Amino acid sequence: MSKVLQLRSERAELNTKLQALAKIEAEGGSLNAEQLTEFTSLETQIADLSAKLSRAEAAEKSAALAAVPVEEGAQGAQSPPAAGLHGGEGKEQVKGAGMAQMVRLLAAAQGNQQHAAHLAKEGKFGSDVQMALSTVTAGAGGVLVPVNMSGEVIESLRPVSIVRKMGVISLPLNNGNLTLPRITGNTQVGYIGTETDIPLTGMTFGDTKLSAKKMAALVPISNDLLRMSGVNPRVDQLVANDLATSMGLSEDLHFIRADGTGVLPKGLRYWAIPANLVPAPAQSGINLQAIDLYLGGLMLRLEAKNVQMQACGWLMHPRLIRWLQSLRDGNGNKAYPEIEQGLLKGYKYGLSNQIPVNLGVDGDETEIYFVNFADVMIGEDMELVIDFSKEATYKDAGGEVVSSFQRDQTLVRVIAKHDIGPRHVESIVVGTACDWGAGM
Structure with missing residues (x-):
């Protein structure tokens, strides 16, 4: 996990504890001495983490701007075969092509980020793909997709996910949470006499609170397809479509009818x-x-x-x-x-x-x-995580267990975080x- 993600996760956990204490007073209760001490401590810790996070984000942004593709031989990377990896001029021609190319390069490198960056350089892929692979941090959960590429993938879900297609509004989650004020009662307006006091009326408000829920979508991709030439718009379009379709179906399933229990969003x-x-x-x-x-x-x-x-x-x-x-x-x-x-x-x-x-x-x-x-509203965490396996099994639409190895497929797992709710x-x-x- 990258330093930025780690700090965000730690701050979100502290914020959850702080909100639980604040809720006690909001519901008419009072905090005891121990809880007041804990509340003050949590405020201090959150402020410290926020300062560290700002510095870490600035450092990460600076690293991305100054990045160059890894040189040959970096971290043991080996020169790729000349055939099947040449990417031409590296220009993206389809929406989501950057993400698709990143997926194919990482799959070809068996998930090795540095080797994939080397392949991107040798294959003359676009500079954005090369820099992304050179700067992102691989963690236990997979490889973090840069915000610019994940934003493009999320946008490509609009024509695929029926809920998104119908016109819902997408908003970024801040540290995994978003609170939206909503009007629950309207101001009462009426006519009065010339010497009558104006009655005091006002709107009543409530909150819709969204918090990041983790969704994992599995995308089986043919290894024959992954072996195709680098920047090929038809190949990139197929991979991008597969990613968008799998994620879109998973989103609709939960955005429409998930019951909100446990780790699920409320549909x-x-x-x-x-x-x-x-x-x-x-x-x-x-x-x-x-x-x-x-x-x-x-x-x-x-x-x-x-x-x-x-x-x-x-x-x-x-x-x-x-x-x-x-x-x-x-x-x-x-x-x-x-x-x-x-x-x-x-x-x-x-x-x-x-x-x-x-x-x-x-x-x-x-x-x-x-x-x-x-x-x-859909609250989005704009960072996606991808991981790969050529040996994993999965269930198809008919419920049958399929072996990726036996089918000569690579199973791509895409993890996204979001939540949905009405104002x-x-x-x-x-x-x-x-x-x-x-x-x-």
């Missing part, structure tokens, strides 16, 4: 207040009017709470939208023709197979979400117990 399903969990009418015997009233009722729950409907949309499993697409009115016309344009009742929809269709007693129910995504919990409505389309 949209569990942020919704009980009043906004609305059971759907059963498919058997339902008519078009009942369907339309139900969908309108989901929308009304946001409108009735004065939610600004500026970035609202639907999330559902593909089964559900195909069932709605098949509905016809009494004249044989499509009930929702706008589905062809990506809209449902005037709002865009997103489809995800990460929303289950096997819920309920009979195992055929799903959920439909209507959310103001402008109110949903206003009223901005999320979930249609539950929906068996529409069962049997399709």
Whole structure:
């Protein structure tokens, strides 16, 4: 682990203890003498760590700016074969190419950072890739990806992750934490007489607190692909796409339905207040009017709470939208023709197979979400960690155990830290117990 990461981790742990003590007084309690001493000590330790962290970050930034690729023979690096590693001019031609090239070089070097930097130099890869491999610190968890490259990867998740694609707002986490104030009650405004005192009213506030949760995504990559020539936009695009797809699917799984227990983030399903969990009418015997009233009722729950409907949309499993697409009115016309344009009742929809269709007693129910995504925030730790193995095993989509060695694959593990939460919990409505389309 790099010195910067170590200091950030230590400060985050101290801050957690400090917040626990502060919470006692916030809830009406009082600190005893021992707790007051501990509180003061924690404040001092956090201030000291903050000063050390500032100096370490400045030193790391200076090292990155002054870095040059490692020279031949550094730390025992061996000259790579000429074939298959030449990178041409080293210009990135696709989004995420830098990360993809870094992954392929580290995989070729069996995770040896210095050897990978040597390969980058010999293959004439871009200067950013060479410097990144020359300056980052490898730790027990893998190799830290520079912020500029990890930011590019995170941005590339937007068209892949359905939750991100719908317009959620991404914010950086500060030391793994982020507190967002939110208005829980509006100021009361009214008219008064000429000699009447103005009543004292005010807004009430609350906080949405995000804290970094660690997500690990596994990406199996063919060794044949990793052996391809260095700066090849088609190869880099494939690797970048594989990384983005694996991370995006993992994000959607947790951002939508993780229950927030233990190390998990709290997904949209569990942020919704009980009043906004609305059971759907059963498919058997339902008519078009009942369907339309139900969908309108989901929308009304946001409108009735004065939610600004500026970035609202639907999330559902593909089964559900195909069932709605098949509905016809009494004249044989499509009930929702706008589905062809990506809209449902005037709002865009997103489809995800990460929303289950096997819920309920009979195992055929799903959920439909209507959310103001402008109110949903993703707190991001902008540093990714990657690690490699040619011998590890993993489970495929069918649950079968696959050997990387037997398949001639390299398993790439990407670790990211983030959290998700709404500024206003009223901005999320979930249609539950929906068996529409069962049997399709």
